[in-house]
Amino acid sequence: MDTFNPNQMPPMPGLEEKKSKGSLIAVILILVLIIIGGLYFLKQRVSQPVYAPVTGDSVTESLNTQSSSDEVSAIETDLKATDIDSIDQGAAAVEAELQ
Amino acid sequence: MKNKLLLFFAVTVLAVLPNLSLAASTTPKETIKDKIESKKEEIKNNIEERKQNATNQIELRLNQFVGNVIERFNAATSRLDILVQRIDSRITKMEAQNIDTTKAKEILVVAKAKIETAKIDIALVTLNTNPSASSGQVASTTVSALKEAFGITKTQIAKAKQDLKDAHAALVDVVNSLKPGNNKLEN
Numbered sequence: 522m523d524t525f526n527p528n529q530m531p532p533m534p535g536l537e538e539k540k541s542k543g544s545l546i547a548v549i550l551i552l553v554l555i556i557i558g559g560l561y562f563l564k565q566r567v568s569q570p571v572y573a574p575v576t577g578d579s580v581t582e583s584l585n586t587q588s589s590s591d592e593v594s595a596i597e598t599d600l601k602a603t604d605i606d607s608i609d610q611g612a613a614a615v616e617a618e619l620q
Numbered sequence: 621m622k623n624k625l626l627l628f629f630a631v632t633v634l635a636v637l638p639n640l641s642l643a644a645s646t647t648p649k650e651t652i653k654d655k656i657e658s659k660k661e662e663i664k665n666n667i668e669e670r671k672q673n674a675t676n677q678i679e680l681r682l683n684q685f686v687g688n689v690i691e692r693f694n695a696a697t698s699r700l701d702i703l704v705q706r707i708d709s710r711i712t713k714m715e716a717q718n719i720d721t722t723k724a725k726e727i728l729v730v731a732k733a734k735i736e737t738a739k740i741d742i743a744l745v746t747l748n749t750n751p752s753a754s755s756g757q758v759a760s761t762t763v764s765a766l767k768e769a770f771g772i773t774k775t776q777i778a779k780a781k782q783d784l785k786d787a788h789a790a791l792v793d794v795v796n797s798l799k800p801g802n803n804k805l806e807n
Contacts, residue, residue: 584695591709
């Protein structure tokens, strides 16, 4: 037996189409904004100067590492490991840039 | 009346026409010349700007390098200072065992003095790219100025490095004098 159910009303085609168009435009707008934002940040990042991290210098790190023992052998080992020759490492490369 | 008006019109046209034609013939020429001049100036400025940018980049690299070297020097002096403390501690312990450490202590004094000399010379290491600025002259950094400045810095670095090597060698001598066989029991 057929009974009247207001929830089973046929959809209005014009309204549905309007809704889907609106959401599509919103999605496109969001995508465009994301792309513009991404490009802006990429441009900002590229324009920033790149500095060599001084804290990660291997020569400095090796000089900062030594034992705390006062045994003669331990002191001798650390003295042998003290590399003073490498202190001006990189001078040749810098000088080459000046040529 | 009509003739007079016609004559007036003709005279006016004859008076204005040459000016117009002169203006028409000179203005574009001058404009083109001006444009060429401004273009030349623009290109010249661009080249100068690029040159200065390249020089600034080199100066930045040099400053980074000198900063790095100073940091290494400071790490090296700290290391030698700690080694001196450890040697001092060892000497105290050996003295408590009646072991003669006179020679070691003598060399250690020399080593300490050499470390101090190194510290003084390290403090002098700098990249002075603009020596004329202090004398009030117009400052402009060029590659040749950078070369000259870096030459001086290199000499300062070499001097400080040699001081550190001397101090290090003195510490090696101290440690050698503390080795068994090189020291003796005090009487």
